[in-house]
Every structure is written in C-alpha cells, then in structure tokens.
Amino acid sequence: MKNILLAIATTCVIIASSFTTTDETGYKIGDMATDFKLKNVDGKMVTLADYKKAKGYIVIFTCNHCPFAQAYEQRVIDLHHKYAAKGYPVVAINPNDKTRAPEDSYENMVLRAKNKKYPFVYLYDETQEIAKAYGATRTPHIYILTKTQTGNKVEYIGAIDDNSEEPKDVTEKYAENALNALLAGKPIIKTNTKAIGCTIKWKK
C-alpha cells in the first residue's frame, strides 16, 4: 500500500512539473496589454501606438498553416473591413516557430498576405514574446483591446464566433458582439469564449 501511495505521489510530482503555465501568465479581462514592435509583411516595423486614430485593436494570433486559421481567414478580412473604419483595425500576428511550421515562415507570410490581399498588417512574432505575454495558446486566438489613458485594456479574449466550420451556420458572432458593445459604450456580455485551434508552435 505504501508503495502505491509513493508511486502516486511521485506521479503527481511528475505531472505537476509537466504542466504548461501559459494559461496562468496570460492576460485576463481588464489587464493592460503590452504594445510591441514587430515586423510587418511589407518589411516595416509596426507598433500599436502607430495607430493614432484607433479607438482600440482586434489583435489576432493566427498563422498560415492551421486549418482553423484558414477557415477564419475571410471572416478576419471581413472584420477588418467592417471595424477598421469604426476605430478597431485588425492586427494579425503569427507567433509560430518556422522550424516547426515551415509554412509559417516570414517569407510565406509575405506570400499569403499578398495572395489573399490582406487589408490589415500581418506581423511576425519571431521571439514569441508577445504571444507569451498575451497568453495566446492557439491559432486563431483573439484579443480585443481598447485604448485608454493608462494603456491598452483587454476587453475580450477568445473565439471569433461559434462555428469555425460553417460561416453560414454561425448563430453568435462573439467578436462582433463585443465590438458593437464597445462602440455603443455598453458592457460586453461574453468576454471570454473558447474554440478549437492549432497549438502555437513554440520553439523547442
């Protein structure tokens, strides 16, 4: 019996040490999100502070290779078309390690942005520091921020809508509902949602 308990205890230690801590260290609603300086597909460095007229941002961790990111690609383009003029542009960030996901290299980002005519910036988080700071775990993973006197406040974290597979079967547009609430000065009803996505390919 003692041996069993010891084995279980040992296992627990092994388990505890194998937990990833990204969830605990990422942003929660109400936190102030860090600005960054990342390279866009046009070769220029971009920071959130560059957007002088923005009321906030739709920061999306996404990538080229992930089928879920691809399923949402057109919807992200549509989000930008709908909300950039209202003060909330899309800021897309690819955090994947190119050695683990060669399709997500900077060169391939440039190609994809060109082919799909991205109307928004598509930035490369090569060091993965921004994805880690935000607590992003998957692609796509979105963070809606509002610009305040004290910084960029996290207002919404999660999914774009409730059906990744079929845009026509979407019944709840989580991101749009959050943006509409912000624009109307009303509280956001659902501030956190979850979706299946590809794990961010962290450097090994």
Place this chain on the structure above:
Amino acid sequence: MKKSVMIIIGLLGSIHFLLAQQVELVDRNWIVRMNRNTSDTTYVINFWATWCKPCVEEIPHFEKLNSTYKHKKVKVIMVSCDFKKQLESRVIPFVKNKKMESMVVFMNESNPNNWIDKVDDTFSGAIPATLIINGSKGFRYFNEGEITYEILDNIVKPLIQ
C-alpha cells in the same frame, strides 16, 4: 428493377453503417459523464485532429499504451476534433489507413465553446490535449499540449495496481 435498386441502396446503407460504426459520435454530455464516472477503469482521453501535426505525431504513444494495457482496466479513447464535413472523407479513412486500434470517437458539436470547458477549466481549445481519469481512485489529470509515452505510462501504471 425497382427491387435491385432497393437492394443496392440497402447495401450501400449498411456499408455506410459499418464505416460509421468505427467512429462513434459523442457530444458534450459524453464529456460530462466521463468526468463524473466512478468506474475503476482508467480512461485516457486524447483530443486530436487529422490536420493537427503534433497530434498525429503522438498517436503512436496512445496506440502503444492501448496495446500495452490491453488486458488491464485501461481504455484509450481518441476524440477527433475534425470538421464534421470531413468525418467520412478524411477521419474514417485516416483511422483505417493508420490501423488505429484505440477507440476513436468524433466530437459532434458545432460550437466548441459549448464543450471545451466541460473537459477542463484550463483547456483553451489548443490541441493536442489529454485527459486521464480514474473515477474510483478520484484521480484526474489534464494536459494541454504534447505528451510523451513516458508521462502517459508513469501516470497509468500506478493507477492499475
């Protein structure tokens, strides 16, 4: 003529039925039941998809676990999180081609936000992810991300003694 058409339709129907039998559909209530079960069987539940490279890479670990503990109270269940429209065209052929022996089920929910939290509070939806439960021992383990055979074996081994 009518009769033979009917027979053909009938045959196609049963083939479809046989194929579909390999991958049973599950939903959020299934997850809730799994999390609440009090059985002395150790359930090793992996969330994966055919398009997910790290998931596919670790399938052999689960297959090995499944065969190693075949005669013990261990049940490996692979939960496919693929798109529904690819169940017949991609998931079932994949399971056949890889000759997967572990039980494979398909998560039949259109809104992931309805079931991800039911797996574990800390599950963000990034796959692969693994849940191990032994209800009678009150044991529960959840990990989002990749896993090794050693970790799986270290968890399962003491649970079956």
